[in-house]
Amino acid sequence: MHTFLYGTAWKEEATEHCVGTALAAGFRGIDTANQRKHYYEEGVGRGIAASGIARDELFIQTKFTYSDGQDHRLPFDPSAPIATQVAQSFAKSLEHLGVARIDSLVLHGPSQHSGLGPDDHEAWRAMEALVDQGGVGALGVSNVRADQIEALVAFARIKPTYVQNRCYAKYGWDRDARAVCRKHDITYQGFSLLTANRQVLGNREVQAIAKRYNKTVPQIVFRFAQQVGMLPLTGTTDPQHMHEDLAIRDFQLTRDELTTLESAG
Secondary structure (H helix, E strand, O other): OOOOEEEOOOOHHHHHHHHHHHHHHOOOEEEOOOOOOOOOHHHHHHHHHHHOOOHHHOEEEEEEOOHHHOOOOOOOOOOOOHHHHHHHHHHHHHHHHOOOOEEEEEEOOOOOOOOOOHHHHHHHHHHHHHHHOOOEEEEEEEOOOHHHHHHHHHHOOOOOOEEEEEOOHHHOOOHHHHHHHHHOOOEEEEEOOOOOOHHHHOOHHHHHHHHHHOOOHHHHHHHHHHHOOEEEEEOOOOHHHHHHHHOOOOOOOOHHHHHHHHHOO
């Protein structure tokens, strides 16, 4: 499993170029979604194809998104049952990405704010069927609260391997959700680690840590994320930042430094 994912949201026509640049920089984990409103999955597929990197070297993750999270460019028939929508979306993802299988398929947020609803149960069963058929390696869920993770684990026949959330330092870096993930051996994927945490980037103690290691503050944040058990995502479009994001395996933050980062929000 790769220790860093490249996120492809909000890149539109630049998606293909950004994915190609990220792969050239050394990323081998790609996160996308079949949600044209915020992602351009076809561009991801073209970027992967142009890279020439063997499929078995890549970790490719995409998502099923309910119709209320889509715009008019739906990848499924909105009048069809949820299970059919999942199957149609998945088939389109394979087509867009130019692959025969997906390493991780993520439910792109539950259908309701609290708990899980009938649509979530139907969607998950349809996703489990895709695993049974060999088209999907693992399942995940995004934009969830701790209680929803617990509810999904209790319901699921195939348990979630991944949880992907926007991670806010002011909420203890999503402390409650991460605790449930640890309890159930689920890998927590954190996104918006920089954009959601401007106060951390400007924290003087964090800046001092970066200076001590001769690293950038974003590198310190990403290394912190890895050391506390997260799988971080970055969506940078800057080639230099891509290389910097990956160059964080040559140092180890101390326990005191991790505590500083934990409380920086």
